[in-house]
Amino acid sequence: MAQEHALFTAALGLSAPWEVSDIRFDAEAKRIDFDVTFASSSRFACPACGAEGQPVHDTRERTWQHLHFFEHQAYIHAAVPRVHCQAFGKTKQVEVPWARPESGFSELFEALVITLCQQMPVRQVAAYLGIGDDPVWRILDHYVGAARAQEDFSGVRAVGIDETASRRGQNDITVFQELEERRLLFACEGRDQATVGRSAEDLREHGGEPASVEAACIDMSKAYIAGVQRHLPQAAITFDAFHVVQLANNAVDQVRRTEVRTEPELKRTRWVWLKDAWRHSLQQLTELHHLSRMRLKTARAWRLKNAQIQAAKARARGFRTTCNLITVCDLIGGKFTRLPASPYGTTCKSAAA
Template sequence: MSDVTFTAPDLTTFTGLDELGLEVTGQWLEPERAVLACRVVEPDEWCRRCGCQGIPRDTVTRRLAHEPFGWRPTTLLVTIRRYRCTGCGHVWRQDTTKAAAPRAKISRSGLRWALVGLVCQHLSMARIAEGLAVSWNTANDAVLAEGRQQLIDDPHRLDGVRVVGVDEHCWRHTRRGDKFVTVIIDLTPVRDGTGAARLLDMIDGRSKQAFKTWLADRDQAWRDAIEVVAMDGFSGFKTATTEELPDATTVMDPFHVVRLAGEALDQCRRRVQQRLHGRRGRKNDPLYRARRTLHTGADLLTDRQQTRLEALFAGDEHVEVEATWGIYQRMIAAYREPDRAKGRVLMQQLIDSISAGVPGALTEVISLGRTLKKRAEDVLAYFAWPGTSNGPTEALNGRLEHLRGLALGFRNLTHYIARALLETGGFRPRLHPGL
């Protein structure tokens, strides 16, 4: 710092108004706000109708919310000169489109600050409106319109997508209306190791027709480029993919496959609990105390957990739970096998073993076997496409849950979809290269 040459302060450059075609002529500072008086730099004195030179007539003032400094709301009072043509008599005012859109109440720098805050810093709309010193509706309408124009409606947003994930998402917890939407995720960066998953779109409803219609609306070249579609066990997504993307490979991701086995284990535990005690589990019941330990991988069990399971399976009254637990552990072992080829063999053996010849008492295993046999091709496809999983889709669902909590809930689905796309659409590098 000893060699730095300081120059005279330039408030116009400091506040970024030179980019807006404005120049600061005065300031008024208070602890709660700042007001900057500005003028338009370009004279704009030539008539737009006949081309004759105009003469100054009067001035008008335009008020714009600007990017806050130190979270102090900043307002621009822009003095705009009006001219009257000496030829045709037409009256016009100086062009301020560099500073703000026509009829806008927020400057372009203020909109950029708000959009970065919304997308990159995950600020609430209320906090953005407070920083700009405008109403919530003004901030919301302006920011969403800017985000849609600059980011969501980008024609190249869907370019390069080769791996797609599809899942349902509950966007509101009310009794009125449809609560679920279908979310479509780009998993290409995850499989290539180049970045995080991003939200491509969100569709009202969760059905085969909803996903099929969305795929049909894409151009043929885009559909031909899709190699893999990761999904849960919902057959509607499978059918829609088969009909619209016949060359793509469908993968039932490990998260949902293991969850099916985990649900079978829980159902078996509850059934045995009811049969032995005639009631739900209580904190001192062995089966209830071991409910979480049963879902822990065998290679991750602590000595205390191992002892608890040995005590649980010591007698014959819990033999059905022990058998179902064994199926669950075999599934986990297949997915955790470092050798993909060996893991596929283990999974194939597991599916074959529970698809036929299972004792009638193991009703949950029989139901699981029917499901896995029906979707065996999709389950085994995971081992041929390593890294293809709906896990990132579930992670994005978690971020959407955070968004809904941040906004204290949503009522308008269109508004929610726009906010969700900005929140999880992978727009960060384009908004600010340094972030």
């Protein structure tokens, strides 16, 4: 049994004074529980001031969900010590090495959540891991927020400003992207000039300077134009192709209506140009291919999409709040380098390395 405990102590990544003291396996419930203890003579650093060698005052029972062991849910149980710091003068709970404070999950479990949410809808991740949506959103809020706080925007010189609806008929979200790096810088509710001011302030908070922004690509909204002129005073304004084409679509449709008099093949093709490509029938795809070879203006509008934000909406399916949608937009589009790595990532080096 001692060897088994030592094996799982190593498997959980524990080191002295922590060790696995008991293992309980329930095949019917598909669950395995690990009891973790520390040596009775152990002393710990004060979590508030860092003073070393503080004696244990008392303990509090805690439980954390860990990575699955094969198909079995795994849980870690421990009586976590509190120390009464002689230097600080207060009693504080010690931080355990396998989980962050106040979390009910191990750090490796949370790293898996982050990894899965980058590829799957949140609701699907929650169902796969056997937890509720809310814990997943809390994990995302913590790690995405922490990673974003460490981002450096000092090199930002060109930005794109766009808007999207959180849901059909619901509040708009304004998104700010760095054009050169193609990463999301900031997202917030609203689409007035104040949102540009909020993005400028966020830029400052991350080491950037609004006056250093040289170019802003926006739609033709008067609010965005005024916001850029006020908050990004050195930025030359250009209008992005998507919205120019969007405004031109009505004119193009009028052209189609006129052309149909001399080009009978354009009859009943309006929705061929307006529908998303993935919704086309085989007949419509054939028509689109044929009509595109006629070099009609309508073909240009169909090709332009805001794909990254749409991908974020798909990941955030069932997001309930706009803040949750913004969190997933950051996760997908922020290109953060300080998110937890996948617990199953390879550590092998390539032969070329």
